[in-house]
Amino acid sequence: WFQKAAESGDEKAMLFVAFCYNDGEGVEKDLEKSFYWHQKAAEGGDEDAMFSVAFCYDNGKGGVEKDLEKAFHWYQKAAENGHERAMFNLAGHYYSREGAKKDLEKAFYWYQKTAENGDKDAMFNVAFCYNNGEGTEKNLEKAFYWYKKAAESGNEKAMNKLVNHYKNGEGIEKNLEKAFYWYQKTAEGEKIMNNSV
Numbered sequence: 001w002f003q004k005a006a007e008s009g010d011e012k013a014m015l016f017v018a019f020c021y022n023d024g025e026g027v028e029k030d031l032e033k034s035f036y037w038h039q040k041a042a043e044g045g046d047e048d049a050m051f052s053v054a055f056c057y058d059n060g061k062g063g064v065e066k067d068l069e070k071a072f073h074w075y076q077k078a079a080e081n082g083h084e085r086a087m088f089n090l091a092g093h094y095y096s097r098e099g100a101k102k103d104l105e106k107a108f109y110w111y112q113k114t115a116e117n118g119d120k121d122a123m124f125n126v127a128f129c130y131n132n133g134e135g136t137e138k139n140l141e142k143a144f145y146w147y148k149k150a151a152e153s154g155n156e157k158a159m160n161k162l163v164n165h166y167k168n169g170e171g172i173e174k175n176l177e178k179a180f181y182w183y184q185k186t187a188e189g190e191k192i193m194n195n196s197v
Contacts, residue, residue, distance in 0.1 A: 014038075105136070
């Protein structure tokens with residue numbers, strides 16, 4: 001039934017068929033057929049499929065060769081359609097010049113859109129951009145704000161950055177008690193990570 005719906009142009013059915021081929025659910029596992037159906041759904045406008053196609057090209061998965069320009073193209077289409085992880089990955093491509101012309105302002109734009117939707121890694125990257133003046137004007141107060149939001153969301157790198165901001169009075173009044181608090185939170189996180197490995 002899903003195969004017929006996919007063949008008649010239903011993007012959600014195409015995506016379902018793609019995942020069936022990807023996982024070997026009800027059909028023999030076939031990554032090339034999985035990619036084919038992901039691409040058909042992406043061409044039909046499904047942003048999850050666009051992200052999957054981009055991810056395959058980005059990582060050389062799904063039976064396709066790694067192609068950063070195609071990855072960039074599909075991340076951009078998915079991001080423009082509201083796919084949050086695509087926004088984050090697109091920003092990374094702009095930041096690192098993979099498959100795109102390096103453009104720190106566009107990287108910052110997409111990181112900020114993702115951060116505003118609650119992504120803790122994007123929050124960290126927005127803070128980093130403000131802290132270093134990359135893609136935006138250097139602003140230690142805004143850097144502190146975003147590091148704090150990221151830290152409160154569980155980003156350990158941001159917790160570590162807060163230690164320095166409080167210790168050195170960067171973007172916030174110097175406060176050794178709060179520096180120590182975030183130092184402890186960072187240490188607790190590292191302890192948990194070390195015990196889970």
